[in-house]
Amino acid sequence: MLSVAALRARWTGLLGPFVALCLGVALMSMTALILVSAQPRVPDRYAGAEVLVAAPAVEAAPGTFPERRPWSPERAAELAGQLAAIGGVAAAVPDRSFYAQAVVDGRPVGEPAPGDPQGHGWSSAALAPYRLVAGGPPGRPDEVVLDRSLGLAPGSRVTLLTATGPAGYTVAGTVDGPGFYLADPVAAPLARGVRLIGLVVADDADVTAVRAAAESVVGRDGTVLTGADRAEVEPPRDVRTRWIGMQVLTAMTALAGFVSIFVVASTFAFGVAQRRREFGLLRTVGATPGQLRRLMYTEALAVGAVGAAVGAVLGTVWAPAFGALLVDAGFQPVGFRVRIGPWPPAAAYLVGLVVALLGVWSASRRAGRVRPLEALREAVVDRRPMTRSRWIGGILTTAFGLLLTVRLAGAGPDDIVNYALYAAMALTGGLTLLAPVLVPPLTYALTWPLERLPGATGMLVRRNALTAVRRTASTSAPMLLTVGFAVLIAGSVATSAGAYASRDAAAIRAGSVLVPAGTPGLSDAAVAAVPGTALLPSTVYADPPGGAATGAGIPIIAAGVEPAGFARVNGRLRVLSGDFAAFRGPETAVVTAGLADRLGWSAGAPALLGYPDGTGGQVRVAAVVADGSIPAQLLLTREVVRAHDPSALTEAVFGTATTGQDGGGSHRWAALGARLVDVAEYAAERDAAEDRLVWLATLILIGVSAGYTAIALANTLLMATAHRARELLVLLRSGATVRQVLATVATESGLVLAIGTALGLLVSMVALLAIRSALSEQVGVPVELVVPGSTIGLLVAGCVVLALAASVLPARLILRGGPGGGGYRVE
Structure with missing residues (x-):
């Protein structure tokens, strides 16, 4: 029994x-x-429209989510007229959307997310439908209807910031939904391209029949959606x-x-x-x-x-x-x-x-x-802690991990993550198998200070660890895994973010940068406040090779720049063919090598583009540049982008003045939703939103892996302590006090944690140093190794508390019955 x-x-x-x-x-x-x-x-803005007619979809690369190709104003008006004539359709409403944001107390409020235009034509309110709760619709060009949650009553004044700059409006009314609604003739020039026409149908209309009629009207120039399918316009x-x-x-x-x-x-x-x-x-x-x-x-x-x-x-x-x-x-x-x-x-x-x-x-x-x-x-003495298979497995796995680390040091950008993960897994597995060999020297090194303290605690801890080497190795393995992967994941994310920020900062030749503050981008008024070179992003479209000449098949990330100024501030520009100096005027463009290969374009050849307002045009490729040497796939002149995308917002303005030479303009820029920063700060903040999501995902994965390995650590220590009941009671019978026995157990747990932490840091630091080497080679500038000490410190502290609780508390329960052992049989 x-x-x-x-x-x-x-x-x-x-x-x-x-x-x-x-x-x-x-x-x-x-x-x-x-x-x-x-x-x-289905978006709330379109919940009141039983039938939606969406513009044609475009090709999307994996992980990209481009908007649909817009119709031109003329084509949208033609389609709306034909759709409104369908029986059962009460209204066909072209949805015109543009950037708009209220300015309160001299600062923009309620920053919308990028790609979330808050400005609309008044007719679009019927698609939700949003109800007027006070006042009436906008009747004059300087009137606006807005969300009642802003607390502005009809008749009051409000400043709206649009892509052109701030302008004053009179509140004509308020609605029970978000957004700013201008008179349709005022909204049309701000959002020339139309991507959706909503059909408001009569209560007794047959939606199926309306859909069929709409499909015959639209043909291949759009998609008709009803019911749950309307979620496609999310x-x-x-x-x-x-x-x-x-x-x-x-x-x-x-x-x-x-x-x-x-x-x-x-x-x-x-x-x-x-x-x-x-x-x-x-x-x-x-x-x-x-x-x-x-x-x-x-x-x-x-x-x-x-x-x-x-x-x-x-x-x-x-x-x-x-x-x-x-x-x-x-x-x-x-x-x-x-x-x-x-x-x-x-x-x-x-x-x-x-x-x-x-x-x-x-x-x-x-x-x-x-x-x-x-x-x-x-006895629990390990007679053979290392078997032949364990030796072979440990040596081969560790060697494989070191080989991957060498490959990692020279890996390209697409292979860094994979090599780092596989190298860390191999090194972790190898050191876990070889842990019985590594435990004795680490034990001597870590317990040496304890030997100098009075009492027998240090000697007992060292002897127990060396006598039961496999037990010590097994209990330290979860800590090795926890620390190794946590340091690797957190360190690689932080080091990569710093590396790319350093690369961007080194490539920008500017004294300061004007960036958005509380807005998704800079208006033209903000751009005019600082002399320098502006970067105006947009999206244009091109046909796939051999496709129909519609200029709309493939979305292209474009940027509008002033050519001479852009060449001055961009220290990474590398021309492969053509002449960048030939990039001037609305009929020219610069393209990256990857896009040129995909579309079959070459320097000096013409290229057909579709613009965000639904129109098309032809440009001449002035130069083909290396991928990554420009902040887009295609460069156009700023005038072209502004003419075809009136709601586009500038990403940044690279100025010649330093941040200390703003001439007292900070307050004026705040009202425009802008602020002046130095180049290093701009480079660090440029991908702040992406870095935030990556870091949150990193913390989640660290939390999951650390939580599980902490469970393994606590349970292993709990099992080990319970199994040593006889040994602990013998110590008590030999004259040791309960406090001395508990101190020995706690010190042994600390030793296990220290061994696991040391091995985990060894694994992660080897991989991180290789990552730094690879990133330095990739970005072309020195890269600083960043290890988030606070994150790792919290992780180790949590493991210490958990380990002590899992070892000392059960030991205390074992010893509470005294040398007799309570319910434990000691033979």
Whole structure:
């Protein structure tokens, strides 16, 4: 019959797999519910239109979400007239949208997201539909209808900032929805291209018949959408946000499944080592290896069934709150809600059972190989901590990791992440296998100061670690994994961001940069406030090679610049063919080599473009430049971009004056939604939104991986402490006080953490140094290695608290009965 200590040790050994499976299934259930709920939805602005006619879609590369090609004003008017004549259609409304933002107390308020125009023609309000709650529609060019939440009453004055600059308007009325609505004749010049025509149908109209008639009118020049299909006109920014969120959620789910298997497998494997004497006794009384394997599978299935059930319930309960957090973090669009359904938790439950069985597979084989003579073993001395297979596996895996690190140091931009991840995984696996060899020297180095302290604590800690080398190595492995991957992920993200910022700063030849402040871009009035070179981004369209000459098939990221000024400030410009000096006037353009190869363009040849206002034109390619040497795929003159994209906003103005020479213009720029910064600050902030999302995703992945490995660490220490009950009681009987025994246990836990942290830092720093070398070669400037110390410090501190709780508290429970051991049998 098993002793109370053995029973407690068995249940302690099952606690880790239970918690790991419970949290893993909770994460999988929660993320599955969110993924199922993250479907396109009809935008509120178009909820009142039963039928939507959308402009033609364009080709989109993976991970890009371009807007549809707009119709020209003339074509939009022609289509609207034909669609309005359809029976049952009450109104055909071309939706004209443009940038608009209110200025309150001298500063723009309510910064809209890029690609989220807040200005519209008054007729577009009927598509929502938004209701007038006060006043009336705009009747004069200087009148506006706006959201009542701004607190402005009809008759009051308001300043609106548009792409041209600030202008005063009189509030004609307020509506119960967002946006700024100008009279249609005023809105038309601000948004020349039209991407959608909404059809407001009569109450008794047959929507199916209206759709069929609309399709015959539009033909191949657009797409007619009804019902749930109207979600296809969801703003590209929402589609992109949801896509990013799905990448993060998918990574979380995959990581949760992988680490759950790792934790379950490692915990069951450690449990087999702790229960060898028990299995030996079972073999002595006649148990077969198959019966022991079935015993392990039964235990895993029981733990999996209960843990997965609890996890499925927790995931369902947590999903709405986590969905709201994703919206706040920017990983789901505003308005996203989690829909609770039965099959995602059920699927996560089944996955949890599979994970439990996979995790116990290796441990069950080891349990089946235990011999009856193992029942006679009492000492925990490691007679052979390194087997031949462990030596071979450790050396080969470490060598492979070092080889990948060498390749990483010279890797290109597309291979850095993959090489870094694979190198870290290989080095982690190699050092884990070789840990019994590394533990003794690390133990001597880390316990040397303890030997100089009075008492026997230092000596006991060192002897215990060296006597049970495999136990020390096993308990330090989770810490190695936690620290190694956390430092690698956080350090690589921070180092990469700093490297690209340094590259951009080194390439800009300017004294200062005017950047947006509280706005998505700079108006023409802000650009005129600082002498310098402006960068005006836009999107144009080109036909694929061999396609019809519509000038609309492929979206191209373009930028409008002043050619001579741009050449002066751009230190990265590299011309491959043609002459950049020939880039002047509205009939010329500069293109990157990648785009030129894709479209078959060459220096001196003509190129047909479709513009954002729906019109088209031909330009001559003045020069082909290297990819990455300009901040777009295509350069046009600023005048061309402004003429065809009246609502485009300038990204930045590169000025000659330094930030200290603003001439007292800061207050004036604030009213224009701008501020002056130095080049280094501009380079660091240029991709701030992207860097923020990347960093949040990094923290989420670190949290998931660290949480699981922390569970493994705590459970391993808990099992190890419970298994050492006899050893701890013997110390107490030998004259040690309870405080001395607890101090020894706490110091041993600290030693395990220190060994794991040292090995984890070794793995991560080797990979990070290779990443820095690769980035330096790639960006052409010295790169500083950045390791977020605060993040790593919090992680290590959390592991310390958890490890001490998992080792000292059970030791205290063991010792509370005194030398007699309470409920523990000491033979």
